[in-house]
Amino acid sequence: MQLTDHQLIDFDKNGYLFFPGKFSPDEATLLKQEAEAVYAMDRKEVWRESSGVARTAFAAHRYNEGFRRLGAHPRLIEPVEQVLDGSVYMHQFKVNAKAAFDGDVWQWHQDYGTWKRDDEMPEPRAMNIAVFLDDVTAANGPLLFIPGSHKLGVVEAGHDLETTSYPLWTLGRDKVSELAERGGCVAPTGPAGSMLMFSSLLVHASPANISPFDRTIVYLSLCHVDNHIRAFNREEWIAHREFKAIEAMDDNCLMELIAERRQAAE
């Protein structure tokens, strides 16, 4: 599960790495079913669009077995430990729906901007992982990155409380244009099971999903254990307060769950 030198250079330059098909179709299908189960729950952690469809399920690794295992999967824990140089804890865990027709925009932002301002996370020694649970295409609201934008530290931002149902520190257009003049703008697309690893400083956004297909992505935010947050302004199921190191499970931990479920169904 270690990244190659070439991958490390790539990550340093662009601020992200893309791994198409990192999880198998069976693993992706399992996790998609888990997402549907979670969205059907009436819990405070499940936020909805103004239309009522699910937008985000927070902390789903605490109340769902598939997501518990994903949150300790070596395919994501080990590369992140490698780049952050040490043990990590789970700062945030979101299953973002971006439902067909209804999925709303996420404006341009850096995640670390919010973690610093709202949670007093000392350094950007934290990493995002995105695991696609649906095929992500040009049609259904892919994640947009500005390559290289992680090199600039925390960029000035304003607190957007109006555009969407989720408060976010967002960048101004002039700043986004300036960054994109240098780095361009990319939209990694690939099949369900693909994985993105991206810097907590990388400037990103995602458009609304007007397509007839869902676009579910799990976002895990992993932080070095020494770099845990100092302020507890947000709900503990949004910005977690359990700072102990994650121990990676076995690589087949999701396949075992699939086998258990199949056996139970027989």
Place this chain on the structure above:
Amino acid sequence: MQLTDHQLIDFDKNGYLFFPGKFSPDEATLLKQEAEAVYAMDRKEVWRESSGVARTAFAAHRYNEGFRRLGAHPRLIEPVEQVLDGSVYMHQFKVNAKAAFDGDVWQWHQDYGTWKRDDEMPEPRAMNIAVFLDDVTAANGPLLFIPGSHKLGVVEAGHDLETTSYPLWTLGRDKVSELAERGGCVAPTGPAGSMLMFSSLLVHASPANISPFDRTIVYLSLCHVDNHIRAFNREEWIAHREFKAIEAMDDNCLMELIAERRQAAE
């Protein structure tokens, strides 16, 4: 400029054909400059988003030399004549901006739905051509098609006067989902100069452009001369009333204009 048998079969099955790089980078650059000149004009044919930036310039082939030539270019006139089996006139000519950050959504619709209901065009014996004047990527609001949806005639639609600044007969979500179950949903992307040819019955949409890059596309709607509209409910610069056959110019007509401009600048 004739389509091959294979292309004709493809078009019949999917309702569209994609020609990446059909126009050269020089030709695309010329037309992008023409678009900027047109958007800077204060004319009734240039419609704007609520923010003030240009959304659509109608009938630009009548007041701009580059677009006049594009409207008679053999690379689009000849394949359309071939499929529609005869001479064609220009029913509509739009330069759609979909500006960076501001470019708004176009909901799911069939163009012929509007032409039949509003303009009394007798048959769907008409074709759309899209010429990309910017690179179209997954990031900047690409056109979305439902392949095969042109096979179903005019689908039920409602008149949307509210969602955007342009009135449109749009399809319901259940219908779009039903069509996409069968045909899927594609977003052809490619460099500036690429060309799409698509049936006037093909169900399509395009999302908002939240990226920092523009996404300008020229749309030409060509109609068989015998199939001209019967009702004149819309402005004549939106739904044209000049039904005479277009005579295709030479293939180098845009290159000649580039050469003329270069000479004049020397």
